Amino acid sequence: MAQVLLVEDDAAIRGALVRGLSERGHAVDSAPTAMAGLEQAVGNRPDIVVLDLGLPDLDGTVMLRMLRGASAVPVIVATARDDEAEIVAVLDAGADDYLVKPFGSAQLDARIRAVLRRGGEADVDPTVTVGGLVVDPRGRTARLDDRALELTPREFDLLHYLAARAGEVVAKRELLTEVWRLPYGGADKTVDVHLSWLRRKLGETAQAPRYLHSVRGVGVRLGAPD
Numbered sequence: 640m641a642q643v644l645l646v647e648d649d650a651a652i653r654g655a656l657v658r659g660l661s662e663r664g665h666a667v668d669s670a671p672t673a674m675a676g677l678e679q680a681v682g683n684r685p686d687i688v689v690l691d692l693g694l695p696d697l698d699g700t701v702m703l704r705m706l707r708g709a710s711a712v713p714v715i716v717a718t719a720r721d722d723e724a725e726i727v728a729v730l731d732a733g734a735d736d737y738l739v740k741p742f743g744s745a746q747l748d749a750r751i752r753a754v755l756r757r758g759g760e761a762d763v764d765p766t767v768t769v770g771g772l773v774v775d776p777r778g779r780t781a782r783l784d785d786r787a788l789e790l791t792p793r794e795f796d797l798l799h800y801l802a803a804r805a806g807e808v809v810a811k812r813e814l815l816t817e818v819w820r821l822p823y824g825g826a827d828k829t830v831d832v833h834l835s836w837l838r839r840k841l842g843e844t845a846q847a848p849r850y851l852h853s854v855r856g857v858g859v860r861l862g863a864p865d
Contacts, residue, residue: 644685645669646676659744673697692718707733767802770863801861810858
């Protein structure tokens, strides 16, 4: 089904997941360290990377940031760390999903298929234009009045999600679920902070909005300026 790269230092866990995913039809390569994982991810171009954070040479979050500088390959972080702030930080760094140990290979297989489905949907998304804002999901670029916007991966995901639903009021709970991939009640403050950063890059404020309009008690709406 998919070419999977598993970056995991624990030999027992690595072996069990390689066997389980292979039995479900995936072709699986593995690496015990961050640097070995980076080399394979860039050189072999897998369909998806499953990344542990507690690696012996580099923290997995550092590897993720390095990988994002060279590749847009989907990444599922699979780790024992379950602190919400750390989960949000890893997703903001470019992870596509987060899975807390312990888990079985069946659950990991389901997450892999879900992330790859989302990637396939993104591949066929058209460029979204709202007023002078142009968002290209294929190239992961955004322009405002012919000026390139310098966005973090999470800022781009947030902008694209809202632009694709231009004119609709989107609840913050929906943004946490669909953009941050948090399946439980996260903190609205996370969304508020990213909206503030996004407004700054769009050259507007909450008090004087152009594209991003807050609807008190409901959510946020992206629309073209009047």
